[in-house]
Each structure stands twice: as C-alpha cells, then as structure tokens.
Amino acid sequence: MSDYGHGLLFGSFITPAAGAAKQVVDLAVTTDRAGLDLVTFQDHPYQASFLDTSTLLAYVAARTENVHISANVTSLPLRPPAVLARAAASLDILSGGRFELGIGAGAFWDGIAAMGGRHLTPGQGVEALREGIGVIREIWDTDTRGGVRHHGRYYEVDGAKRGPRPVHDIAVWVGAYKPRMLALTGAVGDGWLPTIEYLPRGVDSLPEMNARIDEAAGTAGRSPSAVRRVMNFMQVRFSATSRGLLDGPAEAWAEQIAGMALEHGVSAFVIGGDDAPTIERFGAEVAPAARDLVARERGY
Template sequence: MSLPEVVFGFGAHSDIDEGPELLRMAEQADRDGLDLFSLSDHPYLGRRLDAYATIGFVLGRTRHLSGFANVTNLPTRPAPMLARAVTSLSALSGGRVVLGMGAGGLWDRISDMGVPRLSPSDAVDAFEEAIVLVKSLSGGGPPATFRGRHYRVERIEPAPVAAPPVWTGSVGRKSLAATGRVADGWLPGHAADWLSERYRESRPVIDEAAAAVGRDPREIRTVFNFPGRITDRPLPATRDRDGRWIGGSAGQWVEELTGAVLEHGASGFMLFSPDHGSPDPVTLGRWAREIAPSVREAIAKENG
C-alpha cells in the first residue's frame, strides 16, 4: 500500500486508561478516510501505552489507516529488532506502516532504562546507521552484513518485505543532513510549520545533503505536526503574535493548508489538539470529513 501524495492524519499521546478511546478514534478515522495515525514513543513512562504494541493492535482493528511512532525512541529499540518489527507490521497490515525515527532526545530518562548514554554527535551517527540497517534488512535479497560504529550484523537474512517509508524528527544540522542522505520524509520538530524560521533554515540542509548524494530532494516529504482549534466561525486572526497557527474555521484551515501544499511543498499534516495532545472525536470528525477532502479537492483543481 502506498500513501497519497498529500496525507492527512492525527496524533495521539495515549495513556493506558485511554486505550479504548484511542481505538474508537482510530476506527472513526479509518471510516472517515484519514491516512495516518501516530503515537509518541516514551517507554520510560509507565502510564503510557507502548507505541509499537499499540500500533500493531490498532492496525489489526482498521482496514485503511497507516500507523507510525512519531518518533521511534531509537536508543531503546535496537535497529535489527526494529527492522523485524516494522517489516512484520507491514506484512500483516498490507503495507500500512511508516517508520518514524529519532536519534533520542531525553537522554536522562533514556539512560535510566539501562541504555548507554551517547553524545549528541554519536547519537546522530547511530541514527543514520540504523536507517541504513533497517533498509538493508528489508526487501529480500542475500544475507546482509553491516559493520558500523554502532551496529554490526553478520549475514542476517532480510525480510522479504519492502522497508516502510522512513520519516525523521531531525532538528540539528547533522541530523537534518542524515535525513537528506537516507530518509524518505521529515517531521519538523516543535510543531514548526512552513512559515517558521526553523523550517526555512532546516529544509535547505536536508535538500543540500540529498543532492550531494545524488538524490532528488523533492522525494523527501515534509509532514507537519499541526496543532490547532477548528471553530464554528472564522477567527479574526489564525496565527498568534509569534506567527504560530492557532486555528480557525474549516474554511480558514482549508485555505491555509492548500497554500501550504501549493506554495511551500507540504506533503502531509498530522492534527493535534492545541495542547499538543489527541484531538477530541468531534474535531477529528471535522478534520476528516470537512477539511481533508476540501484541501484534496482544491489541490486537484489547481493541478488540473
């Protein structure tokens, strides 16, 4: 299964007692035609649902929706085992999985899990190696041998399943460059959008690194984590004094997102509530049934 050129999804941060509500929302999103759902991956928080166990369960309850960790806590999930997990999920779901990857941010908590602490530079090196290794352990072919600084495998049989798309949450220049070299998509950190300084400074780093290794930068998606309110009436201003999106009516959302695609090259949007948590069911329904179809229609009309 391949994702559409422009994808619409929603993000959730689900505690264990919120599991039934997450399942209801995923099933609603699946019926309403959304493309994706995402879960955060913080395994050091005991109250949280495990991201990969939950993704597998939700994929089993849906027919069309794809899932991913936004983003995988890589230091706690070694790349060879992560490759087995995502190719298995892909095989069982008909390709409905994306691999969201991060180098690891909260190292004080990560190291509390018994994981050796890495310097920021080493963490990015391990992150790039992991993406390469996951892809080498996918797609069939002869046994793979990989000898990096952080990962080593000897003659391991790849899964006979294509690697899922790899989207990263890269922030620093070194990590952004790694995204350009080896990843398939980018989720800008801190919910930065296409009008932000972070985006304007970061995306060229990805593009230059991609071009330097002979890749077409346009093949690397930018998918935005996008919090905001959907209101019944238009708001006087859809952005705050700092230029961050706060929301508006369905029409204001459609205008904003259509412009993001046509003028700034956006290729996806993951809806979050204004507090960066899970959207409520009513908001999710409006996102899926009103806004996403209208943006798709406007894009199709502009593209002829």
C-alpha cells in the same frame, strides 16, 4: 516556493495514554472511519504512563482497515535496528501494507539510560541513527544474497538473515530539527517529520530547513522531492473566526494547508488534540477542500 508535487495526506497524532487505553484505540478507529490517511503515536518507552507504542500499533492495525499507522517517532536507542526492521516488516505484512516507519535519534537521554539504553550525545545520536537506518534497510533487502553484516561504531550485525520483506516500500520518516539531522534526512530519509510548534519560527522556519534537506539530498545524488514533508500540528481548533494557524473555520484550515503545500512543500498534515469531533471534521471538511485547492493550483 517549494512544491515537491506529492499528493496530500491527513492524519492524527494520538497520545498513547495507558490510563485511557480504550479512548486511544477509539480515536484510532475514528481516524480510520473519517477517511484520514495516517494514525500516529508518540514513542517514549521510558514514560510509565504511556502504552508501549509498538504493541499499540499492532493492536490498532488489527482494529482498522485502511489507515496507515506509524510511530511519531520511534525512539531508536531503545529499539535495536535489526529487531525493529523485522517488527516493521511483520506489521506491514499483517496490516496489508499500512505501516510507515517514523524514526528519531532519541531524546530524554536520562530516561533512555534508565531503561538500559546508551546515553549518547546529540552528535552521536545522529551517527547512530544513520547506521540504524542502513541496518533496517539491509534487513528489508531480500534481493541481496547472504546475511547482513554491519560493523559500525554503534551497531554490530554479523550475518543476520534478511527478511521478511515488507508488502510495500515502507517510508522512513525522520524526526529532525537541527542542521545535522536535517542533512541526514535529505541524504537517507524518505520523509521529514517535525512538529510545527517546535520549529524556531514556525512556518517561517520552513524555507531555511527545507533548503538544508534539499542541499543534502542533492549532495547524495537524490532529488529533493524524494523526501516527503510530513508535519505535526498539536495546537489546533475549529472556531467561527480565524485566529491563527489551524485555529478557525474549516475553510481557513483548508486554505492554510494548501498554502503550506504549494509554498513550502508540506504534503502530510497530522493533528493532535485527542478529540474525535475534530478528527471527523478534519476528514469530512478540511481534507477534501485542501486537496481541491492544491489540485486547482497545480492544474490537475
């Protein structure tokens, strides 16, 4: 069992469809009004049918009041890290501290290359991500004097000014599945952000994957609890009879979520589906019930 003790977060994963832009923003506003904690959007700049996620995040920040916003996850190969750091800090300032940085090493390399990015191997992508996260944090670090200087294999920063400083400590959540990415997450990430349907054995994969993150965290001198486990659930449905994971009545959802929190350390639950009634019910019925169950088991 791995309960890392984090408070539970709940959110939505909305498809940034350019052909349904009003609906996209309306779903984000619904997420905010439903009292959820996060609204997230996938980031695929090479996908012409999608809105640009960085622009969408800024627009949604202006249309919402309380919900935190994040890409799920930012495609680093098409977002230079020093520029991304300034954009992230700026959005955090403008939103009153509501931005988190979901980030990934990149996928769909042909699409990335078609947009002018580098076509890296998966191993190179991991190395570049580690460098990129370091650059981002250096830009945010306004307590250190002097410019940022990084002369790496993938990124070159030669005296960039530091700042602006984010309003709050922006969490860096890493989209990771393979062993090297899980190790990177444990070593330098503030969170792990995968999708349950992409795990090899679903929930049964969590003990092994958590162990890889925990081992890397320990090797880096960090506590495993420094890495929040954030999980996407794309296939969800409310129904009268429980038929599977997040497929059933609200009380079954709450029990399953509490079980994942207490047994596997998952503490942020982000649902897809692009359905306003589901988002509203998630906030009204599932989130408070799951929080109560976890608090009771933890003895709060």
